[in-house]
Amino acid sequence: MSELLKTPLNAAHRALGARMVDFGGWDMPVQYTGIIDEHTAVRTAAGLFDVSHMGEIEVRGPQALELVNYVTTNDASKLAVGQVHYSGLMYETGCFVDDILVHKVSDAEYFLCVNASNQDKDFAHIEQWRREKGFDCEVVNRGPELAQIAVQGPKAIQILQKLTKTDLAAIKYYWFADGEVSRERARIARTGYTGEDGFEIYVAPEQAEARWRELLAAGEEFGLKPCGLGARNTLRLEAGMALYGHEIDASITPYEAGLGWIVKPAKGEFLGSDVLARQKAEGVKRKLIGFEMRGRGIGRDGYEIRVDGVAAGWVTSGGPSPTLGKNIGFGYLPVDKAVAGTAIEVVVRSQAVEAVAIPTPFYKRAK
Amino acid sequence: MSDYPETYRYTKEHEWVAVDGDTGTVGITFHAQKELGDIVYVDLPRAGTKVEAGKSFGSVESVKAVSDIYSPVTGEVVDINADLADGPEKLNEDPHGAAWLVKIRLADMGEVETLLSLEDYLAYIEA
Numbered sequence: 001m002s003e004l005l006k007t008p009l010n011a012a013h014r015a016l017g018a019r020m021v022d023f024g025g026w027d028m029p030v031q032y033t034g035i036i037d038e039h040t041a042v043r044t045a046a047g048l049f050d051v052s053h054m055g056e057i058e059v060r061g062p063q064a065l066e067l068v069n070y071v072t073t074n075d076a077s078k079l080a081v082g083q084v085h086y087s088g089l090m091y092e093t094g095c096f097v098d099d100i101l102v103h104k105v106s107d108a109e110y111f112l113c114v115n116a117s118n119q120d121k122d123f124a125h126i127e128q129w130r131r132e133k134g135f136d137c138e139v140v141n142r143g144p145e146l147a148q149i150a151v152q153g154p155k156a157i158q159i160l161q162k163l164t165k166t167d168l169a170a171i172k173y174y175w176f177a178d179g180e181v182s183r184e185r186a187r188i189a190r191t192g193y194t195g196e197d198g199f200e201i202y203v204a205p206e207q208a209e210a211r212w213r214e215l216l217a218a219g220e221e222f223g224l225k226p227c228g229l230g231a232r233n234t235l236r237l238e239a240g241m242a243l244y245g246h247e248i249d250a251s252i253t254p255y256e257a258g259l260g261w262i263v264k265p266a267k268g269e270f271l272g273s274d275v276l277a278r279q280k281a282e283g284v285k286r287k288l289i290g291f292e293m294r295g296r297g298i299g300r301d302g303y304e305i306r307v308d309g310v311a312a313g314w315v316t317s318g319g320p321s322p323t324l325g326k327n328i329g330f331g332y333l334p335v336d337k338a339v340a341g342t343a344i345e346v347v348v349r350s351q352a353v354e355a356v357a358i359p360t361p362f363y364k365r366a367k
Numbered sequence: 368m369s370d371y372p373e374t375y376r377y378t379k380e381h382e383w384v385a386v387d388g389d390t391g392t393v394g395i396t397f398h399a400q401k402e403l404g405d406i407v408y409v410d411l412p413r414a415g416t417k418v419e420a421g422k423s424f425g426s427v428e429s430v431k432a433v434s435d436i437y438s439p440v441t442g443e444v445v446d447i448n449a450d451l452a453d454g455p456e457k458l459n460e461d462p463h464g465a466a467w468l469v470k471i472r473l474a475d476m477g478e479v480e481t482l483l484s485l486e487d488y489l490a491y492i493e494a
Contacts, residue, residue: 019404035430036405230404230431298408298428320407320430349410349426349433 007052008208024117026053029228038231045223046153055119057112061137075264079104094272147208152198155222195239240361246316287338290360293327295353299346306345377488380437394467403429409451446470
């Protein structure tokens with residue numbers, strides 16, 4: 001077995017008594033005090049996450065926009081400088097290489113935040129299409145040069161504001177600013193993966209531990225808690241957000257995953273655009289649904305879904321929702337069955353347990 | 368509470384058994400609940416079920432995952448802890464006491480002697 005990768009905060013997690021797990025080759029904290037406790041902190045106060053394992057890729061040069069728009073589904077030409085959007089990195093098949101955040105730094109520079117375990121694949125893919133199409137720009141893998149810390153929850157803005165002169169209230173949701181945190185350079189994005197307000201901060205790796213400790217201290221009066229990947233997963237699930245390798249992967253299209261809103265055919269040709277146009281015209285055959293367990297049990301990744309007693313689909317993610325006090329999940333069903341209100345069964349350890357398809361997100365924060 | 372009773376016997380699958388007469392009370396260890404995290408479901412066999420040492424008789428489900436529970440001993444389930452159905456979190460709070468899982472009438476009293484002593488178990492989990 002190869003050595004696990006470590007973020008610059010590895011020692012800090014261990015010092016806090018975190019339980020560490022192998023997450024896609026990274027030695028990451030799954031929890032500190034407990035998943036439910038951490039989850040609740042984010043919904044009611046704030047949580048601090050080390051997401052330094054995430055990858056960052058820069059696309060720079062005169063044709064940076066052309067390349068970004070060619071390999072992704074969303075229309076980056078609509079972004080203003082300082083704006084962020086969610087997008088799909090595509091294969092020619094119209095399926096996902098990854099799901100990513102695209103930040104427009106300038107007309108000639110785009111900053112992509114990508115999934116940890118996909119970063120090398122994503123970089124190679126984007127670079128391959130740059131060469132193939134001869135776009136005049138460069139693709140730079142910045143993952144190893146950046147740490148990322150997320151502070152999420154209703155109190156996130158007050159906590160982070162203690163450490164920065166950047167007016168955080170002026171950064172709208174899905175916008176970012178380049179500024180300073182504790183007088184050190186930081187890219188501050190009002191983005192997240194929890195369904196709460198909050199910020200994701202990109203800093204130099206050698207600065208990460210100091211920022212982590214300062215944020216923990218600044219957040220103490222607000223009830224900020226360090227949070228692991230366990231809570232990150234239950235939070236994103238409640239918020240109805242997809243996780244690569246579960247709801248989306250190299251065999252799933254954005255339309256199937258209910259992500260048609262990130263596909264912008266009007267921008268012109270892009271990888272998979274012909275496949276996606278056909279699928280949109282003909283309609284999808286299967287679709288992602290949210291479900292809620294009615295019987296006792298939790299539908300987990302890979303479990304069979306039955307409709308009228310017959311195998312019809314599979315669960316992609318599932319677990320307890322600490323906020324709602326129910327067991328929820330996502331799964332794929334044939335499109336005629338993928339309708340909210342449909343009675344389904346999830347096979348939990350050879351027992352068919354009643355459930356019902358329901359609309360997502362399961363949880364939406366009050367504005 | 369993380370006190371591991373001296374009189375219990377333990378398994379490498381992190382169950383314990385406490386013998387009283389011909390009956391063994393079975394639970395999971397403090398270490399097991401800590402590894403699992405927040406426990407949300409406990410599936411137990413019905414009274415009357417025959418169980419076999421080393422075979423799964425139920426499962427414990429945490430927020431993150433499901434884990435089998437293996438019987439430390441062979442015998443027949445004579446009682447189950449009904450409180451756990453509505454209060455699975457008790458397993459996180461008192462795994463060596465109030466949150467016992469099942470009582471088993473032992474088929475072979477000698478079997479218990481083959482299980483780990485407290486000292487051996489602690490050495491095992493600290494290794």
